[in-house]
Amino acid sequence: MKDRLSLLPDDLLHNIMSFLTARQAVQTCVVSRRWRNLWRSMPCLNVDQREFNPTAEPENWTFDKTPETVRFLNFVDNLLMLHRAESLDTFRFHFSNWHGREVADQCLCRGIECCPRVLEFCYSYDNSNYELPPLGSSSCRLRRLHLAGIYLSxxxxxxxxxxxxxxxxxxxxxxxxxxxxxxxxxxxxLAIINCTTHWGHVLTVTTPAVISFHLVIIPTGAYWKGILVDEMPSLIKASISLKYHVCTGRVPNAGPFNLLRSLVNVRNLELSGSETLGRLNPFYSTI
Amino acid sequence: MAAPESGDGNNGAARMVTLISSDNTRFEVEAAAASLSQTLQLTILDGGGGGGDGIPLPNVDSATLSKVLEYCIKHAPAAANGGAPNATAVDRAELERFDNEFVNIDQSVLYSLIMAAHNLEIEGLQSLVAKKVADMIKGKSPMEIRRTLGFPDPTPEEQAEMNAHMLEYGWAYE
Structure with missing residues (x-):
């Protein structure tokens, strides 16, 4: 007798596999004939270098590749060679050390050409200035974009x-x-969390249709110059957190700071961080 | 029995609809809960399901449907609020607790739910049950996965095939 799970159509099994990492998903091919080639057409790829590093900590820079890194690079090579889906719903890629860059471009280009609806790309190695390859026309279906540790040109x-x-x-x-x-x-x-700009730049945000806005600022170095947020008439929920930077002692009080106009209609406001109230003081005096 | 509401006013009793399972059991639920199903929502917006008519669901048996409705009734208030923006942390924690309990069920029920959630297009339930199966797969060897998912033991021929595949896919196992 056949097990009931294997009787489900491909797209439902793919949905189950979308909650696995790419490595776990590929491994299911051994389980039975029904699962043999399912992973090759799965529309959700979740590649995570941390899975290959037992410590789960970002590695320090080393010129020589560790055995874990070699295994990871080899995995990505094989995955890209054998995976055959023409379009992707979700593409997640997390690389955690210097050598991850070797496959990041290749992997991202493959992910991007599949016109994903959801693209999540995270580089957890310190001091990264990794720049994304051009999205081009393949971002036509893109509904959600999450970027961490990336240089935005x-x-x-x-x-x-x-x-x-x-x-x-x-x-x-x-x-x-x-x-x-x-x-x-x-x-x-829209969420902007611990991002920085170049020296002397003020970040301006013009996103008039936003209903939920999450902002966290911890000024590191001398980079923080201020933020200007244009009107957000549909805003329902906002959470703002400005923090004191423990090492530099800097507070985000340099430069212009304008959130007031954008918060006019907000129904759910969450404030946290030691410096927030001081900076938003004019806002309170107008209530 | 609640009278089907006429007009589109918000006062008075909530509008009820009747759903009929494949084994002819009738379920009466609030339209707002049934509307978590994209499939049913269209019918309900067209005015179906009220009065004595009922909406037949030939693909869903009564045991599965009652489970599906348990989910819909619990999640309907949050969905009516437009989901995330207004939900408090307490509400979210309570829903999460409910979800965890909800999928703590026999595998045959779980697979029936996967099909029902798909047929009725209930997005949250589809993800919830798929994630549950994925959690059963995570971190296990192929043989452990087979046992967990209730696959029959492999024949010697299948076992040989599995071994060969393990070698071929060494790059994913290393």
């Missing part, structure tokens, strides 16, 4: 405005926003 930031017609969720974490003008008319959920 002028081309990329401008592409957000004009090249992502259905983008609703944008999450930027620990990114260097080299061109400090985030603009999008389609965004509904």
């Amino acid at each position: 002028k081309n990329f930031v401008l592409h957000l405005r004009s090249g992502c017609p259905v983008l609703e969720d944008l999450e930027l974490e620990g990114c260097l926003i080299a061109y400090p003008k985030i603009m999008s008319c389609t965004l509904k959920n």
Whole structure:
């Protein structure tokens, strides 16, 4: 008698596999004939270098590749060679050391050409200035974009405005926003967490359709110059956190800071971080 | 029995709809809960399911349907609020606790739920049950996965095939 799970159609088994990492998903091919080639067409790829590093800590820079890194690079090579889906719903890629770059471009290009709806890309190695390959026309279906530890060039930031017609969720974490003008008319959920700009730049945010806005600022180095947020008339939920930087002792009080206009209609406001109330003081006096 | 509401006013009793399982059991639920199903939502918006008519669901048996409705009733208030933006941390924690309990069920029920959630297009339930099966697979060897998922023991021929595949896919196992 056949087990009931194997009787499910491919897309339902793919849905189950979408909750596995790419490595776990590939491993299911051994389980039975039914599962043999399922992974090759799965529309969700979740590649994570940390799975190959038993310590789960980002590795320090080493010139020689550790055996774990070699296994990871070999895995990605094989995966890209044998995976055959023409389009992807979700593509997640997390690399955690210097050598991850070797396959990052290759992997991202493959992911991007499959026009994913969800793209999550995280580089957890310190001091990264990894720049994304151009998204081009393949961002036409992109609904959610999460980037962590990435260098955001002028081309990329401008592409957000004009090249992502259905983008609703944008999450930027620990990114260097080299061109400090985030603009999008389609965004509904925006999170900017611990991002920095170049020296002397003020970050401006123009996202009029946003309903949920999450902002965390911890000023590191001398980079923080301020933020200007344009009106967000549909905003329902906002959470703002400005923190004191423990090492540098810097507080985010240099430069212009304007969130007031954007918070006018907000129904759910969450404030945290030691420096937030001081900076938002004018806001309170107007209530 | 609650009277089907006429008009679109918000006052008075919530609008009820009747769903009929494949084995002819009738379930009466609030339209808001049934509307978590994209499939049913269309019918309900068209005014179906009220009064004595009922909506037949030939692909879902009564045991599975009652489980599906348990999920929908619990999740309906949050869905009506537009999901995340207004939910408090307490509400979310309570839903999470419910979800964890909810999928703590026999595998045959789980697989029936996968099909039902797919047919009725209930997005949250589809993810919940798929994730549960994925959790059963994670971190296990092929033989352990087979046992966990209730696959029959492999024939010697199948076993040889599995071994050969383990070698071929060494790059994913190293």
